[in-house]
Amino acid sequence: MSALTTAAGLDLVVAAGDGWIGEVPAGGRLRIVDLHGNQAVDTLLYDARDYANRYSAMDTVRAQQAVYLSTGSRLLSTGGDVLATIVDDTVGRHDTLGGACSKESNVVRYGDHTRHQHACRTTFLRQLDRWNRAAPDDRQGRPPLTVRDLGHNINFFMNVPVTVDGGLSFEDGLSAPGKYVELRAERDILVLVSNCPQVNNPCNGYDPTPVRLIGAGW
Numbered sequence: 001m002s003a004l005t006t007a008a009g010l011d012l013v014v015a016a017g018d019g020w021i022g023e024v025p026a027g028g029r030l031r032i033v034d035l036h037g038n039q040a041v042d043t044l045l046y047d048a049r050d051y052a053n054r055y056s057a058m059d060t061v062r063a064q065q066a067v068y069l070s071t072g073s074r075l076l077s078t079g080g081d082v083l084a085t086i087v088d089d090t091v092g093r094h095d096t097l098g099g100a101c102s103k104e105s106n107v108v109r110y111g112d113h114t115r116h117q118h119a120c121r122t123t124f125l126r127q128l129d130r131w132n133r134a135a136p137d138d139r140q141g142r143p144p145l146t147v148r149d150l151g152h153n154i155n156f157f158m159n160v161p162v163t164v165d166g167g168l169s170f171e172d173g174l175s176a177p178g179k180y181v182e183l184r185a186e187r188d189i190l191v192l193v194s195n196c197p198q199v200n201n202p203c204n205g206y207d208p209t210p211v212r213l214i215g216a217g218w
């Protein structure tokens with residue numbers, strides 16, 4: 001068990017703009033609760049024994065022949081392994097096409113005045129730094145995670161519909177207060193979460209809010 005998760009499991013509230021990183025063992029479940037609705041939770045998964053074997057949006061979409069994630073979606077890795085399965089979902093669908101917000105994408109999309117706004121990629125890097133600084137035995141000799149390990153992510157609760165002509169748009173959320181999604185780890189995985197602070201598009205209803213992470217079975 002990692003020092004960054006509690007021994008009795010996990011039950012914590014993550015503020016908007018904050019994040020979490022920790023291991024979920026094979027068979028363990030992680031529920032993410034959208035406490036106030038209309039929140040986006042950017043998430044990356046890694047094989048806990050081999051960080052290079054990380055979540056692959058492209059392989060996940062290809063294998064399930066659908067672009068949205070929901071109950072039954074098997075979240076595949078770059079190596080073709082199932083890292084986790086979505087076993088419960090009260091929202092209906094989640095995005096894995098829209099990517100994570102960054103200072104750079106904010107400037108391109110919304111203008112130079114957004115350059116210094118907090119963004120998900122910054123949270124990801126901050127959480128990786130926390131993980132890298134953890135006691136060496138927590139990582140069991142595995143190499144530190146860097147910006148190169150930030151691949152295409154999942155956006156739980158985020159509504160990015162694909163239009164009939166193949167376009168993507170960020171739309172008002174389908175989620176609502178108390179709705180949740182639950183993952184079951186299919187092998188030991190490392191989970192990296194950014195509770196999105198974005199205020200320039202409707203993914204968070206222009207009002208980023210906290211989410212709750214609940215572990216079970218570990």
Ligand SMILES: [Zn+2]
Nearest residue numbers: 101120196198
């Ligand atoms: Zn974001």
